[in-house]
Amino acid sequence: xxxxxxxxxxxxxxxxxxxxxxxxxxxxxxxxxxxxxxxxxxxxxxxxxxxxxxxxxxxxxxxxxxxxxxxxxxxxxxxxxxxxxxxxxxxxxxxxxxxxxxxxxxxxxxxxxxxxxxxxxxxxxxxxxxxxxxxxxxxxxxxxxxxxxxxxxxxxxxx
Amino acid sequence: xxxxxxxxxxxxxxxxxxxxxxxxxxxxxxxxxxxxxxxxxxxxxxxxxxxxxxxxxxxxxxxxxxxxxxxxxxxxxxxxxxxxxxxxxxxxxxxxxxxxxxxxxxxxxxxxxxxxxxxxxxxxxxxxxxxxxxxxxxxxxxxxxxxxxxxxxxxxxxx
Numbered sequence: 001x002x003x004x005x006x007x008x009x010x011x012x013x014x015x016x017x018x019x020x021x022x023x024x025x026x027x028x029x030x031x032x033x034x035x036x037x038x039x040x041x042x043x044x045x046x047x048x049x050x051x052x053x054x055x056x057x058x059x060x061x062x063x064x065x066x067x068x069x070x071x072x073x074x075x076x077x078x079x080x081x082x083x084x085x086x087x088x089x090x091x092x093x094x095x096x097x098x099x100x101x102x103x104x105x106x107x108x109x110x111x112x113x114x115x116x117x118x119x120x121x122x123x124x125x126x127x128x129x130x131x132x133x134x135x136x137x138x139x140x141x142x143x144x145x146x147x148x149x150x151x152x153x154x155x156x157x158x159x
Numbered sequence: 160x161x162x163x164x165x166x167x168x169x170x171x172x173x174x175x176x177x178x179x180x181x182x183x184x185x186x187x188x189x190x191x192x193x194x195x196x197x198x199x200x201x202x203x204x205x206x207x208x209x210x211x212x213x214x215x216x217x218x219x220x221x222x223x224x225x226x227x228x229x230x231x232x233x234x235x236x237x238x239x240x241x242x243x244x245x246x247x248x249x250x251x252x253x254x255x256x257x258x259x260x261x262x263x264x265x266x267x268x269x270x271x272x273x274x275x276x277x278x279x280x281x282x283x284x285x286x287x288x289x290x291x292x293x294x295x296x297x298x299x300x301x302x303x304x305x306x307x308x309x310x311x312x313x314x315x316x317x318x
Contacts, residue, residue: 025247027186027236029198035298038256039188039198041236042302045247063300063308077186077200087280088184088204097197121246124305139194141222143201146283149222 012142013156016094020048023078024118028056028100030067030074040067046076047118049134051158054096055103055111056133057122068133074100076135095141098154103132171301172315175253179207182237183277187215187259189226189233199226205235206277208293210317213255214262214270215292216281227292233259235294254300257313262291 010018023046032040042064046054054076058065068074075098080091103111111132116122124130140152169177182205191199201223205213213235217224227233234257239250262270270291275281283289299311 027188027200029186029188029200029234031196031198032234032256035232035256037190038232039190039200039234040256040300041186041188041198041200041234041254042300043236043238043248043252073194073197075188075191075198075200077202079202088278089202093202095200097191097194097199119247141199141201 011156012144012150013140013152013159015092015144016096016140016142016152016157017052019078019080019092019094020052020054020096022080023048026054027077028064028074029077030064030100031071032063032067033070040064044076045119045122046078047115049111049114053137053158054135055115056100056135057115057119057125057130058133059124059127059129060131061129065133068100072099072101074098074135076100090145092142092144094143094152096135096137096157097140098136098138100133100135103134108132170315171303171309172299172311172318174251174303175255175299175301175311175316176211178237178239178251178253179211179213179255181239182207185213186236187223187233188236189223189259190230191222191226192229199223203235204278204281205237206274208270208273212296212317213294214274215259215294216274216278216284216289217292218283218286218288219290220288224292227259231258231260233257233294235259249304251301251303253302253311255294255296255316256299257295257297259292259294262293267291 079093238252
């Protein structure tokens, strides 16, 4: 029988990691070129690697990708799925902040396999305008519902 | 019998407005104080007023509120609910960009009524650390699924 550590026995770093690992979608925040300097949120498909770093498959035609080309500062917000009827803000969520950059050539095959394992339907994976990006967490903000929140260091999150 | 304009007969501005009107949650992107200048995504409950401007009820203890106090530049990402089994990125979504500021005293009663109409369970509405904020759209980015996207002007969106 599989046993899962109950949420209350997990540290905020562990809960953050669990939320990211399960997520298939997230909100990417980048810095807009126009209106210049505005934080720009967009919906992305995500998968995370064994170290908990999120992988994205982005089109260079998309706004967020052009924002990242200019400035790599980014964050990703991951939210737990709510059980039916639960209050809107009662679920856990985590924001990972860090630079988001193209995955280097030598790591692309691994990124592709990780991404496709989570998104078998990503038929756009071989479109010429799409490429893999990875966010390298430098900090994580965890919110565990009302009144429970903390900053989690990158070291704790990645451990 | 009620009839609804089919999505394809709607302009991108009309679809954007419809998505925002129906939404009860969104991702708020603000500019972080630390790591300084990073775009910071967080989950918020939203309601929109008759002009399509989003209203938020935020605690001054929250990261995003402290970010806004320093710099009001913000965006809100609204995503359509997907029908079961639909591809992850097939739904419509819209990002509204603009300054997000405290609702002026004389408009607070109206904001409260609008917000509570969408969030009857917002028991925190009268907590002393909570206050209403409104994002004033200066631009909107509409994405209608794969390969359909456009910038919508604030005038078109608010019309």
